[in-house]
Amino acid sequence: MGFFNESKCDCCVCPMQCVLEQLKSNIITIATTTDVINDVMLIDVNDFIAVTSDGNFPICNISGVDFSGVNIDIKLKPIQKSSGRCSCCEDPITNLAKSLIGQEVDIEFLPQMGQGTIVNVGEGIIDFQVFVISSCFTTRIITNSQQQAVEASSGSIFGRPFKRTHQQPKTVGNTLISAIPYPDKSTI
Numbered sequence: 001m002g003f004f005n006e007s008k009c010d011c012c013v014c015p016m017q018c019v020l021e022q023l024k025s026n027i028i029t030i031a032t033t034t035d036v037i038n039d040v041m042l043i044d045v046n047d048f049i050a051v052t053s054d055g056n057f058p059i060c061n062i063s064g065v066d067f068s069g070v071n072i073d074i075k076l077k078p079i080q081k082s083s084g085r086c087s088c089c090e091d092p093i094t095n096l097a098k099s100l101i102g103q104e105v106d107i108e109f110l111p112q113m114g115q116g117t118i119v120n121v122g123e124g125i126i127d128f129q130v131f132v133i134s135s136c137f138t139t140r141i142i143t144n145s146q147q148q149a150v151e152a153s154s155g156s157i158f159g160r161p162f163k164r165t166h167q168q169p170k171t172v173g174n175t176l177i178s179a180i181p182y183p184d185k186s187t188i
Helices: 008-022 085-099 144-152
Strands: 027-032 036-046 049-052 055-058 062-066 104-109 112-117 120-122 125-127 131-134 138-143 170-172 175-177
Touching (some): 008 085, 008 125, 062 112, 085 120, 085 138, 104 131, 104 144, 138 144
Antiparallel strands (some): 027 036, 049 055, 062 131, 104 112, 125 131, 170 175
């Protein structure tokens, strides 16, 4: 892998490409930032493109890979101290995941939620033995102790009752009115 001046390629794309190169000629499931594509043959990995039996995927949009039908110990790139985008996005979640090795967690990533025990962490990749998630697309990690605290909570936040609400969009005639209230311009 080349040097890209501490860009997204260094901390997100190159590590995922290294994982995919180890999985060539196997049936895998690919999670992208918008979809999950099940049971595709990974034919080749070249120039940041994963070539599969179901089309070609830019690796920069791959958020996770499930390889539960493959008997392999994935080798990860070592964690590096980064700068730029990598230092504020990828490094913190990678370091958190590293501190949780051996623990079962729920992990939220674009566009999915998964659960498993973190077995290894490398540059830009969290390894769960049968699937990997890109640190760059990880939106939340929930430990078992955090889950238990939420379940035991009284449903209050900041000492006040907490109730989630979701407003449905409203229509007036044939016109859609947003569910988000707009401020009255006369009060601004």
